[in-house]
Amino acid sequence: MAQVFPYTYYSCPCVESSSTKPNAVQSAPQEAAPFLEDEEENTFDPRSPRANFSLYPIEHLLYCTDCHQIRCPRCMVEEVVCWYCPNCLFEVPSSTVRSDGNRCTRNCYNCPICTSILSISSLEKPTEGLTPNDAASDAAKAPGGPYFLSCPFCQWSSLEIGIQFEKHFNLTSQLQKIIRGDTHRLGSVTDLASPRGEEMEGEIQGRASVASVEDTAPLPIQGDTETLFTNLYNFYRAQLSELSDANPYSLSSDYSFASPSSITRLMNLYGSGGRTKKDRPKPIREAAEFSEGQKVSNPLSEKENIDRIRSVGWEGTASVEQRLQQCREDVGFVDELRPLATLLRTKKSKRCKICRQILSRPESKVSTNRYKIKLLALNNIPKITMRSLNAQPAQHPSFPMQATAPGSDEASTLKPLVPTHFLLTITNPLFDSIKVTLATPSTTPGCVKSKVTILCPQFDVGANTDVWDEALSSATDRSSKRQSQMLSAGPDGGSLTGIQAEAGKVWERGRNWTSIVVEVAPGSLPDSIGHVTLGDDAQGDGGAALDEDEDVLEIPIFVRLEYETEAGGDDGGAAHARKEDAGKEKREEAFWAVLGVGRIAG
Amino acid sequence: MDQQASQAKRVSTSGTSSNRASTAKRSSTNVPKAPTSLDPNAIIANHAVLTGIHTISVAAGTVIHPHARIISTYSAVDIGPGCIVSEKAVIGLSDLSQDDPEGDLELPEIIKIGQNVNIESGTIVEAAEIGENTLIDVDVKLGAGSVIGKNCTISACSVVPPGETVPDYTVIYGNNQRRLNKSLQSTPVILDIKSKGHEKQLNVLQRLVPSNLAKWQ
Numbered sequence A: 001m002a003q004v005f006p007y008t009y010y011s012c013p014c015v016e017s018s019s020t021k022p023n024a025v026q027s028a029p030q031e032a033a034p035f036l037e038d039e040e041e042n043t044f045d046p047r048s049p050r051a052n053f054s055l056y057p058i059e060h061l062l063y064c065t066d067c068h069q070i071r072c073p074r075c076m077v078e079e080v081v082c083w084y085c086p087n088c089l090f091e092v093p094s095s096t097v098r099s100d101g102n103r104c105t106r107n108c109y110n111c112p113i114c115t116s117i118l119s120i121s122s123l124e125k126p127t128e129g130l131t132p133n134d135a136a137s138d139a140a141k142a143p144g145g146p147y148f149l150s151c152p153f154c155q156w157s158s159l160e161i162g163i164q165f166e167k168h169f170n171l172t173s174q175l176q177k178i179i180r181g182d183t184h185r186l187g188s189v190t191d192l193a194s195p196r197g198e199e200m201e202g203e204i205q206g207r208a209s210v211a212s213v214e215d216t217a218p219l220p221i222q223g224d225t226e227t228l229f230t231n232l233y234n235f236y237r238a239q240l241s242e243l244s245d246a247n248p249y250s251l252s253s254d255y256s257f258a259s260p261s262s263i264t265r266l267m268n269l270y271g272s273g274g275r276t277k278k279d280r281p282k283p284i285r286e287a288a289e290f291s292e293g294q295k296v297s298n299p300l301s302e303k304e305n306i307d308r309i310r311s312v313g314w315e316g317t318a319s320v321e322q323r324l325q326q327c328r329e330d331v332g333f334v335d336e337l338r339p340l341a342t343l344l345r346t347k348k349s350k351r352c353k354i355c356r357q358i359l360s361r362p363e364s365k366v367s368t369n370r371y372k373i374k375l376l377a378l379n380n381i382p383k384i385t386m387r388s389l390n391a392q393p394a395q396h397p398s399f400p401m402q403a404t405a406p407g408s409d410e411a412s413t414l415k416p417l418v419p420t421h422f423l424l425t426i427t428n429p430l431f432d433s434i435k436v437t438l439a440t441p442s443t444t445p446g447c448v449k450s451k452v453t454i455l456c457p458q459f460d461v462g463a464n465t466d467v468w469d470e471a472l473s474s475a476t477d478r479s480s481k482r483q484s485q486m487l488s489a490g491p492d493g494g495s496l497t498g499i500q501a502e503a504g505k506v507w508e509r510g511r512n513w514t515s516i517v518v519e520v521a522p523g524s525l526p527d528s529i530g531h532v533t534l535g536d537d538a539q540g541d542g543g544a545a546l547d548e549d550e551d552v553l554e555i556p557i558f559v560r561l562e563y564e565t566e567a568g569g570d571d572g573g574a575a576h577a578r579k580e581d582a583g584k585e586k587r588e589e590a591f592w593a594v595l596g597v598g599r600i601a602g
Numbered sequence B: 001m002d003q004q005a006s007q008a009k010r011v012s013t014s015g016t017s018s019n020r021a022s023t024a025k026r027s028s029t030n031v032p033k034a035p036t037s038l039d040p041n042a043i044i045a046n047h048a049v050l051t052g053i054h055t056i057s058v059a060a061g062t063v064i065h066p067h068a069r070i071i072s073t074y075s076a077v078d079i080g081p082g083c084i085v086s087e088k089a090v091i092g093l094s095d096l097s098q099d100d101p102e103g104d105l106e107l108p109e110i111i112k113i114g115q116n117v118n119i120e121s122g123t124i125v126e127a128a129e130i131g132e133n134t135l136i137d138v139d140v141k142l143g144a145g146s147v148i149g150k151n152c153t154i155s156a157c158s159v160v161p162p163g164e165t166v167p168d169y170t171v172i173y174g175n176n177q178r179r180l181n182k183s184l185q186s187t188p189v190i191l192d193i194k195s196k197g198h199e200k201q202l203n204v205l206q207r208l209v210p211s212n213l214a215k216w217q
């Protein structure tokens, strides 16, 4: 962990559930905090391997207002709101995506060399000399053909692979034509007149296939990938239709497990085998010849490739990235690379996996980046921050968040066995004041046992009211008292012990935040890290050496909130109100958080 | 690294008069107006800076933007016809201590920029030669004594190390990747189209940039 101390990670409740399968819907927890009951035994260990997957900074978390729980990326389900092309920003209907593939079928192409967007330009020879109304005439008439695709960045152009276009629109269909011309020229067996022919075209064009090059025509028997794909597609389709004709229980018609055909099939599998042998469908065989889409590796072409590498050199061979982008397996040289239709992007909405509530939903219009719904944990869960009390000078109470320089080494390095005071500040984003109860195991889990004491485990935090309320009202009595204490203690701050935090008392309080003191006595490291080789049972759970980052002091802390709010308020789910009492309902929330304090000095 | 020492060394290697050491120190405060040979059809903005002691020659049709700097302290500068030198571009060797701490690099006698070269803003040109129709994009650094061929494209923020020779039709893009511009090489029409575009750009700039040739003559 190479992060800056101090940090706070929030634990998503999904760490408790053993499975995150969608069938967890049935076992949706009715309680806000399912692990409240066995709180005593069940301490959260930030070092457990499972915890690793549920700890997030609060900015990364969403909050389900129906379940009243934090939701991490692991317990959300994503849904595609829309597909769009990042270049032309046209939305593509999902039915088109299904039939034509996830690439733009308009005029958007990416450079096969450097992936930047290609532009279409004319090859028309410009008129000689400049006429006075040159600009005007240029604007009036678009340059004539032929056209070609060119990359404004690396200067690649489709001319390098011999592709020109007659029109500057409808590139996809023009490329399609070039493919077909190419396939026919190669004399391969393409059944484009098949009933699926029309669909096949879409398939091919979705795959961003472009004609191959004249001078690099592959061996005739090999055919190119498009032909092979077409042949194989037709072959399997024919096999499947044969199967479904012969057998009503075939796979092709219905995949769902609840369908009658599937049940019958399962009954047959496990049953007494009432069916006779002749009912059994003949097994699906593999493609066996070229017309069926079989590809035979050709030793001759290998030799050819080696010769070609010899002649074109390193510059002439395509890089791994370039080859992977091509969606064709037989590409090895730069002059075989074709322009790539731009991949579509998606906008996704997120739902709670348990109750299906929408947690975030972007506006479906492609050109806006606003959100319709966005339930951030930041707006629903108190923010916990921590900083060292010793390292900080007497400061103005109006700036409670003013911390020591983050990441400064002195501040984040802890001396073993020396009790250190930390200031824990809880900031409330809610519009109701909250009652907070904090709990922490007296010694931290892990092999370095540090003692942690929360001096004031129960306190109130004010509501997130208007900022002006605070500004207009005088400073709260508690903080002014603290300030006067600070002043009396002297400006040097050396006599901080004189105003030492008293147990059970809040350190400082503001409009919607409260600070309390946490005393930490870091445990001593068994030995300097890296030198420990002997197993020391007293030190840890049988671990021989100190693991990586064992010297990081992380405090698991259990946060429990209680507050009263308007029934059926902003969450819109009055059904979930636990206790209705004159329009007010009492809510209770609880979660684990982990405070990373610093590294213990070895 | 003692900058003054290296500069003194440079002066001694190029073997010219001793008054250069004093002028070389800071061109902004101690600017000698460079001797020039300017075509009457060239356009040099009032706020362009032409300093140094060697001759700076600018051919017809070339546009030098305001705040472009041409420094002839160490070698003469010859800019061909129809070039565009954008603002904040620097042509000439200004501070050699970084490129050449030992002072053993062979310095060009003259920095020669061919016809219709487009030098974008922020670029530092210390190259010995740039071939015709080459585009040098923004914030490129062409190291001292490098030679850039004809019809090249040097993409933004690229760096050509000192002394390197970049062949004709080379494209430098991305993370200093290089490729040959085969389309341009094999299809002369593209070059015609590009030249036409350059011509149009020049035409606009010649109308937009007010020239003050008299200041530099």
Ligand SMILES: [Zn+2]
Residues within 6 Å of the ligand: A012, A013, A014, A015, A054, A070, A071, A072, A073, A074, A075
């Ligand atoms: Zn989760």
Ligand SMILES: [Zn+2]
Residues within 6 Å of the ligand: A085, A086, A087, A088, A089, A090, A104, A105, A106, A107, A108, A342
């Ligand atoms: Zn598009």
Ligand SMILES: [Zn+2]
Residues within 6 Å of the ligand: A111, A112, A113, A114, A115, A116, A151, A152, A153, A154, A155, A156
């Ligand atoms: Zn490119």
Ligand SMILES: [Zn+2]
Residues within 6 Å of the ligand: A064, A065, A066, A067, A068, A352, A353, A354, A355, A356, A357
């Ligand atoms: Zn939910």
